[in-house]
Amino acid sequence: MHPSVYKRPLLWLLAFVLLGVSCFYKPHPAAQDVSRFITKEPVTLVGRVDGFSAYKKDSHNVIVKVQSVNGVPATGRVYARIKETPAQWQDVIRLEGKLQKPYNVELLGNFAWGDYLAVKGVFAEIRAENFALERPAMGLFRAVRAVRQDILQTFSAAFGPELAGIAGGVVLGERGETAPALYTAFQDSGAIHLLVASGGNVGFVTLMVLGVLAWVGVGRRRSTLVALLAAGVYTLVAGADAPLVRAYFMAVCACVGFLINRNSGVFQGLLLSCLMLVAGSPSVVFETGFQMSFLATAAIIICLSNWTPPAKWPRAVRFFVQIFLATLSTQLALLPVFTNVFYKVSITGLLSNMLLVPLASGIMGLGFAFYALSCLHVGFVLQWALWAALWLFKILVVFFASFSFSSLPAAAWPGWAVAAYYIGLFWVFNAPRWSFAKKLAPYGAALLLLLWAGQLCLAPELKIWLLREWNSPVILVRTKAGQTLLFGAAIDGEKLARAVLKSGVRRIDGVFLSTASAREQKGLEELQALLPVGQVFRPFAGHNWPGETAVFGPTRVTAQWGLHARKDGGTWRTRGYAGTGKESLSYQIEYAGAKVQTGSGNYWVQTPSGALRSEQNKTVFARI
Secondary structure, three states, X not given: OOHHHHHOHHHHHHHXXXXXXXXXXXXXXXXXXXXXXOOOOOEEEEEEEXXXXXXXXXXXXXXXXXXXXXXXXXXXXXEXXXXXXXXXXXXXXXXXXXXXXXXXXXXXXXXXXXXXHHHOOEEEEEEEEEEXXXXXXXXXXXXXXXXXXXXXXXXXXXXXXXXXXXXXXXXXXXXXXXXXXXXXXXXXXXXXXXXXXXXXXXXXXXXXXXXXXXXXXXXXXXXXXXXXXXXXXHHHHOOOOHHXXXXXXXXXXXXXXXXXXXXXXXXXXXXXXXXXXXXXXXHXXXXXXXXXXXXXXXXXXXXXXXXXOOOOOOHHHHHHHHHHHHHHHHHHHXXXXXXXXXXXEEOOHHHHXXXXXXXXXXXXXXXXXXXXXXXXXXXXXXXXHXXXXXXXXXXXXXXXXXXXXXXXXXXXXXXXXXXXXXXXXXXXXXXXXXXXXXXXXXXXXXXXXXXXXXXHHXXXXXXXEEEEEOOEEEEEEEEOOOOEXXXXXXXXXXXXXXXXXXXXXXXXXEEEOOOOOHHHHHHHHHHHOOOOEEXXXXXXXXXXXXXXXXXXXXXXXXXXXOEEEOOOOOEEEOOOOOOOOOOOEEEEEEEOOEEEEEOHHHOEEEEOOEEEEOOOOEEEEEEO
């Protein structure tokens, strides 16, 4: 790929659109969105099923594109929980039940269900008491559904639940119920991306059909058209979500380029498909799947275009070198995203993917062949081969996840560090084109220096997060010098650990408990099992009394009697220790001339500019 491709207007247009959406757009419901009908009364909702349903515990869950509510036209999407019969893709259905706002706890670093749905354009949920089919889908969609269901049932009948689940995930991206231990193993081994239908699957189907047709002597033009038709059918069968549609559009562009002897179609297809998806739904920019798919595809295209093994090497060696380069480029491109989402780094992922990616491609090929033979009642010919491949796949995943260093906790990267990383990675991917890389180096170095200087100059003296899950508040404080302090521990230790990692550190210098409650002690013990914790200060009972001071480099923390807020805006303090167990402490934090004080129970913070109060099930952030 020639460096001139980076000068194309389409690339810069996409860059400006992505930047603009990231900075200025926030997912919100439209004026006629279904969420405006949320009341205490049940409603009757009519809409089209927008995807395959997933079984979760006691209900079949699916997103429905709304057409009307109580006979009144409406727009938007709703997340429906249907008790008995699963809703079928593209059917128009009628649901009766109560609409409600999605449950959401915006705790720093933790999964927020409401935010996740908002990115998908969903601002309401319904637990359907009654479900009815209004109008079935078109014949094409019913045929696609039948093929998908038949493939999954064939896998289920031939293999146990665990191996059938792996086969369904690798071949069709079926989001079934995976055992928690095995799902964690997929994360730790760096292979979790192989359980979803991705752009690579579409590309594999296209290339597989092209290869088979070329082998039997079908002409170039005809084989390309058949391959695109097969890839289109696969895209529909696998769910036709954003990564698959984008990959299919890229496959079309690549095949057109192949027919007219031009090799820039894939990259152009990536840019065009992304631009179309963002134009149609700007919130897709915030989806982790979109980010990972776009970055991985771009990395593979750029890396393999520039880093090519010599033609004189044996074909088998060149094949494995290209697999290694594709795996390495993907891992490097996804490192910041994976770290900022899962707060862990898979050390064995690079090696595991060199084996698991080709094996997953083999499972896809065997899976389709096994299903085709099963339709002819001779599936037994390949059943043992596919079983062995699935068994080996599982064994390798568990093996690579078994090492103590396979997956390590990692702190989230700040924005400036992510930008600096991708600047450096872009230069590395283009390094073989030395004349271009040499011209690029001064500009890249200047940008890196600017980012470093900017974060150094603009960083606040104190960063304060007020975390509150229901009535359990905690305060997290980070200083510009790097100290991390936690006040209270009444939240689950695993959630606290994720909040600390999201703030950008892996260690807590000091934990200050406000009360001697069992809840705080439990949260602290859970946290200590997950992250390194420095000093712990417990109130009273010979530990930490008002007036005592702890020093962490330039930071001083002084214990004081609990500071309480009155309804009229004033404050009052606990008068002393009575031994009732209801006494509490507040803490004054001093750093670089700034002074802040935690309120009793960690519900609020007194800052130089006024009181900052926590909000239930939210994270309140302040820079001082």
